[in-house]
């Protein structure tokens with residue numbers, strides 16, 4: 001699918017991987033809508049790229065439905081490129097050192113990362129299904145998993161479960177939406193230099209980087225944006241989760 005002149009919806013576009021993707025798609029001529037919980041950041045990025053922003057919590061189906069409608073109304077057509085980057089990276093042991101369980105955190109992470117992705121995929125594809133074909137396809141949905149979907153660390157049970165869900169639903173979603181000409185892909189990033197990562201103490205980041213074979217550095221958000229654009233442009237990519245990680249494998253802790 002071509003990027004130039006195509007409406008795109010980027011969730012989590014106010015920061016990090018989503019922001020880099022929104023900027024790159026806009027640079028390449030897409031009509032970008034940023035959907036983010038953080039209204040100020042979303043509006044700021046949107047104004048810088050000549051795009052549109054809408055505040056919504058991806059975990060709330062009603063808010064997502066309204067945001068998808070608003071994006072469609074803004075550009076007079078539904079988004080054909082959908083990139084789901086909204087997410088949270090909270091960590092907790094199943095049972096902490098004091099012996100407490102962490103089921104509330106588990107539910108919150110699943111709600112935002114997994115159900116949030118599902119909500120956006122649902123309403124975005126519903127809006128797109130009746131749009132005319134653009135060449136042989138209608139659109140493409142790119143979801144964001146994580147390397148932790150395969151090698152989750154201690155404390156990442158909730159996060160890994162949410163990302164494993166995203167990877168697992170990629171193929172059935174691609175199979176189902178095939179009849180509508182909509183592809184579904186997922187990117188599983190390793191460790192990228194975003195505000196989410198910047199919150200980690202320096203020694204933790206150093207330990208992480210020591211474990212990345214090549215290039216031995218954190219990923220650049222622009223490299224995620226490039227992967228997303230390549231998925232958009234290559235019509236034969238479908239139903240697959242691609243690790244983007246410099247060959248890193250996360251150690252147990």
Ligand SMILES: NC(=O)c1ccc[n+]([C@@H]2O[C@H](COP(=O)([O-])OP(=O)(O)OC[C@H]3O[C@@H](n4cnc5c(N)ncnc54)[C@H](O)[C@@H]3O)[C@@H](O)[C@H]2O)c1
Nearest residue numbers: 012014015016017037038057058086087146191192194196
């Ligand atoms: N940075 C990494 O190393 C890394 C690695 C693997 C996967 N990921 C995944 O990539 C995605 C983006 O991560 P990032 O590093 O850019 O994070 P980030 O914190 O920089 O950006 C996340 C954005 O999502 C928004 N957001 C959070 N909860 C939301 C909600 N409920 N509704 C709407 N918007 C919401 C935030 O406001 C923020 O703008 C996440 O899903 C994350 O799990 C990141």
